[in-house]
Amino acid sequence: MTTIDLTGQVAFVTGSTRGIGRAVAERLHASGAKVAILGRQAEPASEVARALGAGAAGFACDVSNTASVEQAIAAVEQALGPVSILVNNAGVTRDNLLLRLTEEEWDVVLDANLKGAFRTTKAVLKGMMKRRAGRIINITSIVGLTGNKGQANYAASKAGLIGFTKSVAKEYASRNILANCVAPGFIDTEMTAALPAEVRQALLGQIALGRLGAPGNIADAVLFLASELASYITGQVLVVDGGMVV
Numbered sequence: 001m002t003t004i005d006l007t008g009q010v011a012f013v014t015g016s017t018r019g020i021g022r023a024v025a026e027r028l029h030a031s032g033a034k035v036a037i038l039g040r041q042a043e044p045a046s047e048v049a050r051a052l053g054a055g056a057a058g059f060a061c062d063v064s065n066t067a068s069v070e071q072a073i074a075a076v077e078q079a080l081g082p083v084s085i086l087v088n089n090a091g092v093t094r095d096n097l098l099l100r101l102t103e104e105e106w107d108v109v110l111d112a113n114l115k116g117a118f119r120t121t122k123a124v125l126k127g128m129m130k131r132r133a134g135r136i137i138n139i140t141s142i143v144g145l146t147g148n149k150g151q152a153n154y155a156a157s158k159a160g161l162i163g164f165t166k167s168v169a170k171e172y173a174s175r176n177i178l179a180n181c182v183a184p185g186f187i188d189t190e191m192t193a194a195l196p197a198e199v200r201q202a203l204l205g206q207i208a209l210g211r212l213g214a215p216g217n218i219a220d221a222v223l224f225l226a227s228e229l230a231s232y233i234t235g236q237v238l239v240v241d242g243g244m245v246v
Helices: 019-030 042-052 066-079 103-131 152-175 197-204 215-226
Strands: 010-013 034-039 056-060 085-088 134-139 177-184 237-240
Touching: 010 019, 010 066, 019 034, 019 042, 019 085, 019 215, 034 042, 034 066, 042 056, 056 066, 066 103, 085 103, 085 215, 103 134, 103 152, 103 177, 134 152, 134 215, 152 177, 177 215, 215 237
Parallel strands: 010 034, 010 085, 034 056, 085 134, 134 177, 177 237
Antiparallel strands: none
């Protein structure tokens, strides 16, 4: 079995106080990276960091606010060192059918899910360029590939994230900065746990493997893309969906 060693790396993981983001942070930390836990509130982020132990620290960061992002990056780099791995996981949903979808519901989702990644990426790029190394891993969704009823805003934000990632990959490959996406399918989180039993059963019928994914499945994909095993991969979308989109 190949062991991935991220000793000396500093990871900035947005939306990492629970669910997929927390699993990603735990996996990177277990592989030797120092990890910044980011959430809208500082205390939940600090609680997760304390659970991880030495080499982890919690910070408040609202990805929909440029000043908050810049302050968080500065605080992380002062506490842990220069960010070498950026994982854009933070996101929100405001589901509604298009005719009922308000401009506010559209703007909130695009601002957090897409522009949030723009803000964090821009904040770390100069340092990565100077060091001629960096990994940017954006958590998109299969919905960004397929679309989904009632999620025009969310699907647009996740599809936009794919285009954004490919553009970053092309612009900064010459500086050894690799940018990729992980596109989760339906993952067993608090959100899917709240679905009615019949809805969950219908979802399972669409998945070739016949089961929901676990947050750890996404964390494994992120760990791979953050490692030297993925040193010749950039601008790609790694779909982790149990065979739902084939």
